[in-house]
Amino acid sequence: MKQMFNIFKREFFGYFNSMIAYIFITVFLVLANFFFFKGFFINNVLTMRSFFEITPWIFLFFIPTVTMRLWAEEKRTGTREILFTMPVSEWDIVLGKFFGALVFVAIALFLTINIPVTLLFLGRPDMGPVIGGYLGLFFIAASYIAIGMFASSITSNQIIAYIIGAAICFLLFVLGQSFVTITASPFWARFFAAISISSHFDSISRGVLDLVDLGYYAGLTAVFLFLVYVMIKKRV
Amino acid sequence: MIKVDGITKRFGELTAVDSISFEVERGEIVGLLGPNGAGKTTTMRMITGYYAPEAGTIEIDGINMADEPIAAKKRVGYLPENAPLYEEMTVEEYLNFIADVKGIPNRSAVLPGILEGTGLTKVYNRFIWELSKGYHQRVGIAQTLLGDPDFLVMDEPTTGLDPNQIIEIRNLIRELGKTKTIMISTHILQEAEALSTKIMIIDKARIVARGSKDELKSILESKETLYVTARRNDAFFEGVKKIPGVLEMQRVSSGENTETYKILSKGNISEAVFREAVNRNAVLSELRSEKVSLEDVFIQLTRKEN
Incomplete structure (x- = not known):
């Protein structure tokens, strides 16, 4: 636990050591706010629904930029050789890096608080869906990070890590979208919906917190973190 | 004592290390000598716990690397080839990170001595990417010394340095050899001769000759x-x-x-x-x-x- 925290500390503050953190947060906030307020004053409804619909798409392209270097760079520069010969278990390293990225993304997400605050200024929005939506986004972010880390663990090239990470996230997200499920047979439609990131998000963004949905994200995250563990254990 | 018994490592078809056994006694400086691609780095990576051997065992002071990796790794400091460090950190940040991970509680008591010994006091606040290759090696060596391990494993510690830097790093290693057990690898004969008390010649994944420097020399010179x-x-x-x-x-x-x-x-x-x-x-x-x-x-x- 203490060891995991040491790894976490380096990873987390590492984002702020480079420009990545500032660029990421700035661009993310600008995009999230732009897409939300673009329609907000036209629709004139006190809801964050559009924010929760668009943010998973923004995450899809942004989170792999956070995770792409996590293992690929260690591999390319050889720094992992020192890391893996430290008296630290592989799980501490995997989880330290994971939580470093997760807390960083969570902070970026938290900084969109100006949107619900604006809603509260303008009237009395239903806060259930807002809190549920944020929780759902947090869980989506965790899954994307685990997927992105996996992509980074199989290559020493950050660009490849980004593309593979984004591609897996995209696939898992898009499977549950209606334009896919509508074309599939009922069995496959149900199957796609069950394994898709987006279908589990719909109820959360409506403010319904279902343990099945949260369990799905937790499970997806765990599966990919385990794959990362397998990859780095093999020193691939 | 490092006890290596019949370790083997394959990469697909290639056998990088083929059933190598040896022991390193306390106080020795062992030179692992061999041409490029002989299996030196793979051997060192197994001793330090980076790779797990497919067969054979590694014991550091009686602690089995496969069974108790964390306890075993605590006893070994490792400097990989070319000293791969987190370039975007300062020397201070980097060494403190390593001290954190190695779980050193009283670092303010040990750091000044290590910095002085490795000649890093002046560059302590500099970014690692700003430093010369010689200083990279020094930071890499300082990193091995944190936690005061008895065994130091250094992979080609002078490769890529200019002649002055080579002399400096060799002197540093010799100085460390007074209190530590050291294993260095090199493909340069003079280096093994200059630094080590014992030489193992490794070629095509096997040890082909071994002995104290004097033993090897007397066999050869006669x-x-x-x-x-x-x-x-x-x-x-x-x-x-x-x-x-x-x-x-x-x-x-x-x-x-x-x-x-x-x-x-x-x-x-x-x-x-x-x-x-x-x-x-x-x-x-x-x-x-x-x-x-x-x-x-x-x-x-x-x-x-x-």
Whole structure:
């Protein structure tokens, strides 16, 4: 636990050591706010629904930029050789890096608080869906990070890590979208919906917190973190 | 003591290390010598717990690396080839990170000594990417010293340095060798000779020779090659063959009236050959001896058959 925290500390503050953190947060906030307020004053409804619909798409392209270097760079520069010969278990390293990225993304997400605050200024929005939506986004972010880390663990090239990470996230997200499920047979439609990131998000963004949905994200995250563990254990 | 017993590591078809066994006693500086691609780095990566061997065991002070990796890794400091460090950190941040991970509670008590010993005091607040290659190695060595492990493993610690830096890093390693057990790898013979008390020559995934530096040297230095050219005289050359110390004798050329033999011997036998020539009434025209260098033996050991 203490060891995991040491790894976490380096990873987390590492984002702020480079420009990545500032660029990421700035661009993310600008995009999230732009897409939300673009329609907000036209629709004139006190809801964050559009924010929760668009943010998973923004995450899809942004989170792999956070995770792409996590293992690929260690591999390319050889720094992992020192890391893996430290008296630290592989799980501490995997989880330290994971939580470093997760807390960083969570902070970026938290900084969109100006949107619900604006809603509260303008009237009395239903806060259930807002809190549920944020929780759902947090869980989506965790899954994307685990997927992105996996992509980074199989290559020493950050660009490849980004593309593979984004591609897996995209696939898992898009499977549950209606334009896919509508074309599939009922069995496959149900199957796609069950394994898709987006279908589990719909109820959360409506403010319904279902343990099945949260369990799905937790499970997806765990599966990919385990794959990362397998990859780095093999020193691939 | 590091005890390595029959470790093997394969990468697909390639066997990088083939059932290697050795022991490193406390206080030794062991030089792992071999051509590039011989298996030095893979061996070191297994000793430090980076790779798990497919067969065989590694014990550090009796602690099995496979069973208790964390306890074993605590006892070994590792400097990989080219000192791969987190370039975007300062020396201070980096060493503090390593100290965190190694779980060193009283770092303010140990850091100044390490910084001074490795000559890093002046660059402590600099970014690692700003530093020269020599200083990279120093930071890499400082990192191994944190946690005060008894064993240091260094992979090609002077490769890529300029001559001054090489001397500095060698002096540093020699200084560390007074209190630590060190294993260095190198493909440069002089380096192994200059630094180590014991040398292991590794080639094609196996250890081909080992011994203390003096042992290896005495074996090698006692061997000499003697070129003898004389007027054709079978009795004489038959007699030479029987001189004690002659290991190998082969005719390298024969002229109209003369013959030249190359004789590999233990110790200098030129006097005995001369006396034999006098006894047999042979006419000598050349008697030339050559020392077999460590270099020759290294090349001989690592180049034979392909």
